[in-house]
Amino acid sequence: MIRLLVEGDARPATAGWALVAAGIGAALALGWVLPRWLTFVVTQGLAKGLAVMGVVLLMRAGLVSFGQGLYYAGGAYAVGFAARLVGLREATGHAALGVAAGVLLGALVGVVVARYRSIFFAMLTLAFSMVLYGVLIKAYTVTGGSDGMPIPLPTLLGLPVPADRAGAIVYDVTIGCVALAVYVIARYLASPLGFLMRAIRDNEVRVQYLGGSVRRAIYRTYVLAAGLAALGGVLGAFNVGHIDPDLAYWTTSGEFVFVTLIGGLEGVGAPLGGAVAYELVKSYAFKYAPYAWEMVVGIAMLVIIFLFPEGVWVSLARRRRRTSP
Amino acid sequence: MSTLTIIGVDGVVFAAWLFLISVGLTLIYGVLRILNIAHGSLYALGAYTGATLLLAYFRHDLWPLGSLAVLPLAALLVGVTAGPLIERGLLQRMYGRDEILQLLTTYALFLILEDVMKLVWGTSPYYAYRPYGLLGQVSLGGVVYPGYSFLLVGIAALTGAALWAFVNRSRFGRLVVAVIHDPEISVAMGVNLPRVYVVTFSLGAALAALGGAYTAPMIAIVPGIGVEVIVVAFAVVVVGGLGSLEGAALGALIVGVVRSAAVHLLPTLELFTIYLVMAGVLLLRPYGLLAGERVRRL
Amino acid sequence: MSAAPLLEIENLTLRFGQVEAAAGESLVLMPGEFVGIIGPNGAGKTTLLNLITGYLRPESGSIRFQGRPIVGLPPEVITGLGIGRSFQVPQLFASLPVLENVLIALATPCGGDRDAWTPMVTPARERTARALLGQFGLQEWTERPAAELPEGGRKLLDVALAAALRPKLLLLDEPTSGVSAEDKYPLMDTLVAVLEREGVTTAFVEHDMDVVRRYARRVVVLSEGRIIADGPPARVLDDGRGRGFLGG
Numbered sequence: 106m107i108r109l110l111v112e113g114d115a116r117p118a119t120a121g122w123a124l125v126a127a128g129i130g131a132a133l134a135l136g137w138v139l140p141r142w143l144t145f146v147v148t149q150g151l152a153k154g155l156a157v158m159g160v161v162l163l164m165r166a167g168l169v170s171f172g173q174g175l176y177y178a179g180g181a182y183a184v185g186f187a188a189r190l191v192g193l194r195e196a197t198g199h200a201a202l203g204v205a206a207g208v209l210l211g212a213l214v215g216v217v218v219a220r221y222r223s224i225f226f227a228m229l230t231l232a233f234s235m236v237l238y239g240v241l242i243k244a245y246t247v248t249g250g251s252d253g254m255p256i257p258l259p260t261l262l263g264l265p266v267p268a269d270r271a272g273a274i275v276y277d278v279t280i281g282c283v284a285l286a287v288y289v290i291a292r293y294l295a296s297p298l299g300f301l302m303r304a305i306r307d308n309e310v311r312v313q314y315l316g317g318s319v320r321r322a323i324y325r326t327y328v329l330a331a332g333l334a335a336l337g338g339v340l341g342a343f344n345v346g347h348i349d350p351d352l353a354y355w356t357t358s359g360e361f362v363f364v365t366l367i368g369g370l371e372g373v374g375a376p377l378g379g380a381v382a383y384e385l386v387k388s389y390a391f392k393y394a395p396y397a398w399e400m401v402v403g404i405a406m407l408v409i410i411f412l413f414p415e416g417v418w419v420s421l422a423r424r425r426r427r428t429s430p
Numbered sequence: 431m432s433t434l435t436i437i438g439v440d441g442v443v444f445a446a447w448l449f450l451i452s453v454g455l456t457l458i459y460g461v462l463r464i465l466n467i468a469h470g471s472l473y474a475l476g477a478y479t480g481a482t483l484l485l486a487y488f489r490h491d492l493w494p495l496g497s498l499a500v501l502p503l504a505a506l507l508v509g510v511t512a513g514p515l516i517e518r519g520l521l522q523r524m525y526g527r528d529e530i531l532q533l534l535t536t537y538a539l540f541l542i543l544e545d546v547m548k549l550v551w552g553t554s555p556y557y558a559y560r561p562y563g564l565l566g567q568v569s570l571g572g573v574v575y576p577g578y579s580f581l582l583v584g585i586a587a588l589t590g591a592a593l594w595a596f597v598n599r600s601r602f603g604r605l606v607v608a609v610i611h612d613p614e615i616s617v618a619m620g621v622n623l624p625r626v627y628v629v630t631f632s633l634g635a636a637l638a639a640l641g642g643a644y645t646a647p648m649i650a651i652v653p654g655i656g657v658e659v660i661v662v663a664f665a666v667v668v669v670g671g672l673g674s675l676e677g678a679a680l681g682a683l684i685v686g687v688v689r690s691a692a693v694h695l696l697p698t699l700e701l702f703t704i705y706l707v708m709a710g711v712l713l714l715r716p717y718g719l720l721a722g723e724r725v726r727r728l
Numbered sequence: 729m730s731a732a733p734l735l736e737i738e739n740l741t742l743r744f745g746q747v748e749a750a751a752g753e754s755l756v757l758m759p760g761e762f763v764g765i766i767g768p769n770g771a772g773k774t775t776l777l778n779l780i781t782g783y784l785r786p787e788s789g790s791i792r793f794q795g796r797p798i799v800g801l802p803p804e805v806i807t808g809l810g811i812g813r814s815f816q817v818p819q820l821f822a823s824l825p826v827l828e829n830v831l832i833a834l835a836t837p838c839g840g841d842r843d844a845w846t847p848m849v850t851p852a853r854e855r856t857a858r859a860l861l862g863q864f865g866l867q868e869w870t871e872r873p874a875a876e877l878p879e880g881g882r883k884l885l886d887v888a889l890a891a892a893l894r895p896k897l898l899l900l901d902e903p904t905s906g907v908s909a910e911d912k913y914p915l916m917d918t919l920v921a922v923l924e925r926e927g928v929t930t931a932f933v934e935h936d937m938d939v940v941r942r943y944a945r946r947v948v949v950l951s952e953g954r955i956i957a958d959g960p961p962a963r964v965l966d967d968g969r970g971r972g973f974l975g976g
Contacts, residue, residue: 299844304824307823313807316808317836317841
């Protein structure tokens with residue numbers, strides 16, 4: 106499992122399940138020990154990290170999604186609506202509903218975008234997320250418009266969450282969800298579809314001539330990415346206690362892309378860790394220079410692009426992958 | 431005036447605006463083969479610059495209608511400063527590299543420019559309504575329209591005609607067409623490619639800014655107006671075909687009329703019409719109506 | 729021996745503007761054949777392969793594979809039916825290790841574009857992949873990226889990827905082009921050995937007449953979208969029309 110985090114190589118031979126369980130246990134315990142602000146930031150980072158993982162999975166095939174915010178917001182607003190309209194409070198219910206909403210949205214949008222590559226794919230994903238943003242702003246009677254909606258404290262497995270413990274509990278729920286998501290991603294990366302995405306980036310024609318439908322592969326990965334982002338949105342919603350249309354704004358999606366660039370396309374640890382690091386840095390920087398943050402991100406992106414003359418993912422995806430045990 | 435005519439007039443007015451905000455994007459793609467995501471920022475720059483110049487103009491006791499001449503000046507300013515700076519300083523280093531990297535580069539530029547504008551102009555809205563009011567109202571067949579709308583139509587037509595003349599009649603325009611068709615052969619025939627690129631990009635930037643400048647008297651100028659434009663401009667340009675100037679006009683017209691029809695007949699759909707048109711066109715012609723054939727060689 | 733035809737092509741036509749890439753081609757391939765397809769540049773040889781494999785759609789005519797009409801089906805479906813193909817320029821996954829190229833070839837046909845759960849690299853699959861690479865003489869290259877292979881190796885890998893699918897019909901597009909003269913016969917020997925052992929019906933496009941004369945058991949001559957000769961190599965190549973295409 107450690108190898109998975111570092112190298113993205115998830116073959117069963119290297120799974121040290123005891124080690125994994127211990128790791129998760131330690132992470133869970135940390136939530137009760139660390140200061141509240143830190144668990145908040147880490148939770149936020151991990152939630153966004155799930156959306157970043159979706160961007161990573163698509164970028165492995167050479168596709169940049171500038172619109173994962175669509176699903177991040179979709180999951181968050183599913184929570185908001187379920188809480189307000191149906192009175193749903195149970196966290197596990199929200200998570201399942203959020204993921205379902207993301208998957209459904211992704212299945213619809215994916216029908217359109219999976220036919221395209223490169224510029225078209227990127228701009229279409231951007232357009233779709235901005236459409237949702239517009240809808241969330243305009244339909245203010247239902248969505249609260251630009252003010253957004255508050256998210257009430259959830260219950261966990263039926264038990265109410267005391268307000269003073271909420272931070273640690275949301276953190277723990279996040280750790281649990283992320284662990285589950287990492288498992289799913291691990292199986293994906295080791296599966297034929299996971300390998301096929303890399304092949305698609307290299308040579309779509311050959312994939313077709315091996316009997317593989319490129320569009321189907323991209324579509325399935327896109328739906329998975331949507332579900333991951335939506336789950337992230339749910340966790341973020343609980344963490345902040347409030348949601349607003351900015352979750353679907355292009356800069357949110359831009360953050361996911363940026364973290365993908367710094368974390369790279371190999372493994373799971375780097376994107377998640379990168380997302381947490383990003384949130385840490387952002388929470389400081391934003392306090393001092395709120396109108397320069399996007400600029401800093403943009404400049405950092407340019408620096409990364411120029412430091413890797415052979416192409417970002419050729420360098421980032423240093424394939425030390427060994428295929429023999 | 432019949433509903434149909436009203437839809438038509440509204441459609442043309444909106445199409446004029448769409449053309450102005452889109453033609454720069456398609457020009458840059460056609461020649462440089464880069465989709466400039468920062469196009470929206472250049473539009474916004476044009477709006478802010480236009481507003482600033484307008485406000486400065488009106489501080490002096492000058493002929494009010496003369497303020498309209500200030501707007502193309504704003505576009506020119508943006509074109510000759512931001513244009514070469516961006517093309518020489520940034521894009522030039524990205525030619526020939528992976529398309530995705532070029533996309534990420536212009537995206538990063540977008541992020542940077544949005545904050546630059548916040549730092550320079552702040553986040554409070556700018557208003558520069560006076561030119562809009564100056565043109566009063568025009569009555570057409572019993573329906574009252576703002577005079578400014580027809581100015582927009584005129585500017586769009588003028589811009590379109592000027593571009594057509596530039597591309598088809600001028601020497602430099604012919605170089606541009608040659609580069610659009612085949613950059614490699616153009617170089618072999620002695621065309622100074624870097625110069626074509628920087629001039630074209632600056633022209634595209636100026637066009638984006640022109641759209642922004644002429645929009646300035648109609649809106650509250652705030653951070654974020656750029657992103658709506660890049661998405662809309664992309665849709666318009668895609669309908670007509672990426673890289674085609676006629677396509678931009680065609681796309682603008684189609685989207686303008688359809689949206690106008692929606693506004694009058696099915697108002698709830700208004701927000702989505704542009705995307706519905708885009709989706710519809712893409713289903714029939716995956717690369718737009720007037721886009722060239724892309725045949726894959728095996 | 730009245731076996732059913734494997735591939736039946738009838739009256740294929742296709743125009744690209746003024747050019748008739750296919751002008752009424754008809755051809756029948758029986759199981760087990762080893763056929764060479766020759767003709768001058770622009771005769772439509774690659775177009776024929778593109779038409780059979782679904783990359784291009786004919787304007788008229790029919791193609792039946794094992795009795796089943798396949799016009800209009802996309803390449804991924806036709807590949808699944810049992811037609812494999814190699815290319816003039818080898819189509820490989822250049823940045824991936826050679827072994828991974830073959831593993832993907834083995835995994836993709838069985839729902840590789842759908843399966844996001846079961847492990848791709850199984851011991852059985854890896855054994856098969858290594859054995860296949862061994863048959864093609866590429867066992868030294870398993871860990872290296874496909875981009876590092878020399879031209880001959882890339883050609884072999886291209887065919888290996890097609891062969892991994894255990895096709896019933898294999899179409900090779902200029903398997904020896906770009907390969908140095910002294911490597912051509914060894915390369916073809918390797919290919920023929922594997923293909924004969926597996927009983928794969930093969931049709932290969934070729935410009936090198938010596939290769940055709942030596943390996944093909946039947947020769948089909950294409951010119952301007954038409955098949956103008958079809959028969960044993962000795963007859964076709966030594967009759968006037970065949971000789972005119974020496975060197976393509």
